[in-house]
Amino acid sequence: MGVCDYSIKRDIAPSCDDPIVPGVEQVGVIFNRSDIDFSTVTFSETHKNVIETLALKAGAKGYKVVVYGNSPFNGTNTALATGTYRNTFTNTVNMVILDNNPDVCSDVIDGLANGEFVVILENKSKSLNATEKGYSAFQVYGYYQGLNAAEIANDKYSEETEGGWSVSLTETKVPKSALFLYKTNYETTKAAVDSLTAEAV
Amino acid sequence: MPAYSLDLKREIEALYFEVLDKKFVKTSCSNCYKDAVMEMYVYLNKYNKMKEKTLYALKNGALLQLGFGNGNMITNANLTDTLAEKYLRMNPNGHIYFSKLPENWKNRVFGKKSKKKEQ
Numbered sequence: 001m002g003v004c005d006y007s008i009k010r011d012i013a014p015s016c017d018d019p020i021v022p023g024v025e026q027v028g029v030i031f032n033r034s035d036i037d038f039s040t041v042t043f044s045e046t047h048k049n050v051i052e053t054l055a056l057k058a059g060a061k062g063y064k065v066v067v068y069g070n071s072p073f074n075g076t077n078t079a080l081a082t083g084t085y086r087n088t089f090t091n092t093v094n095m096v097i098l099d100n101n102p103d104v105c106s107d108v109i110d111g112l113a114n115g116e117f118v119v120i121l122e123n124k125s126k127s128l129n130a131t132e133k134g135y136s137a138f139q140v141y142g143y144y145q146g147l148n149a150a151e152i153a154n155d156k157y158s159e160e161t162e163g164g165w166s167v168s169l170t171e172t173k174v175p176k177s178a179l180f181l182y183k184t185n186y187e188t189t190k191a192a193v194d195s196l197t198a199e200a201v
Numbered sequence: 202m203p204a205y206s207l208d209l210k211r212e213i214e215a216l217y218f219e220v221l222d223k224k225f226v227k228t229s230c231s232n233c234y235k236d237a238v239m240e241m242y243v244y245l246n247k248y249n250k251m252k253e254k255t256l257y258a259l260k261n262g263a264l265l266q267l268g269f270g271n272g273n274m275i276t277n278a279n280l281t282d283t284l285a286e287k288y289l290r291m292n293p294n295g296h297i298y299f300s301k302l303p304e305n306w307k308n309r310v311f312g313k314k315s316k317k318k319e320q
Contacts, residue, residue: 037260037297039297040260040262040263040297040298053262053263053264053298054262055259055260055261055262055263055298056260056261056262057260058260058300058301059300060260060261061261062261062262183264184266187274188264188266188274191264191274191276192262192263192264192276193262195259195261195262195263195264195276195277196261196262197261198261198276198277198278199223199224199226200260200261200300201223201258201259201277201300201301
């Protein structure tokens with residue numbers, strides 16, 4: 001049994017080359033956690049919080065989540081959760097679904113209410129000037145425990161959702177502060193993320 | 202926009218498979234048949250031929266690179282049998298990234314080598 005290395009390993013100072021930028025892009029990807037083909041998952045040897053390959057099982061596909069506005073996925077965050085012997089993190093991913101019809105309710109909302117999901121969001125802060133260009137662009141939520149529904153609501157007179165759905169998914173007891181998807185460079189990683197939502201062959 | 206007859210829809214679906222080697226999926230989008238025609242048009246205009254039918258297909262999310270540092274990415278969009286077999290020759294365990302492989306893929310990929318070893 002090994003002893004985990006919890007020491008810090010670099011200066012704590014903001015990057016001058018890649019100043020932090022708040023927010024995420026308007027398009028994300030969601031898929032059922034049970035569709036991950038874990039035999040294909042590889043982590044980076046040099047960056048412990050980076051997944052290099054994440055493929056879905058044969059025939060499975062992911063789905064796009066599009067949230068418009070100046071602050072899409074507003075409320076998405078990661079917070080420390082203190083434990084008796086070990087501290088962990090809680091991930092929250094929020095989204096709005098500006099639609100409400102029988103297909104949306106059966107194919108999306110009912111699934112979200114009871115399933116376990118993984119969401120990949122593209123940060124506006126991408127680290128494009130780093131040696132590994134774009135390695136902070138794509139952040140993965142729900143890989144360890146799966147994101148579960150914490151709140152789902154449909155308010156007919158909501159000023160924000162205008163009669164659509166608001167959804168909040170959470171993942172608790174996450175051992176790492178963040179997980180990123182990154183392979184080779186930004187373009188390659190983007191192509192891998194895009195391929196998640198292609199029609200499965 | 203004119204409404205498409207059922208016959209025309211079936212024809213577009215069949216053509217879509219022929220041209221792009223993938224199944225047409227109806228979504229809730231109101232213009233999906235028009236989009237499908239445009240997608241075929243753009244592909245044919247760009248490559249001047251229909252997409253090559255492949256014996257291999259990748260799992261969603263899988264992306265192949267032929268060797269370390271090679272900038273060429275292989276996804277289902279540009280996968281050919283030759284590229285798939287070249288990759289598998291270099292990465293025999295890489296078959297886990299494929300959702301579709303011919304039954305005789307090992308013979309196709311390592312055939313010559315195996316025969317030489319047997320001799």
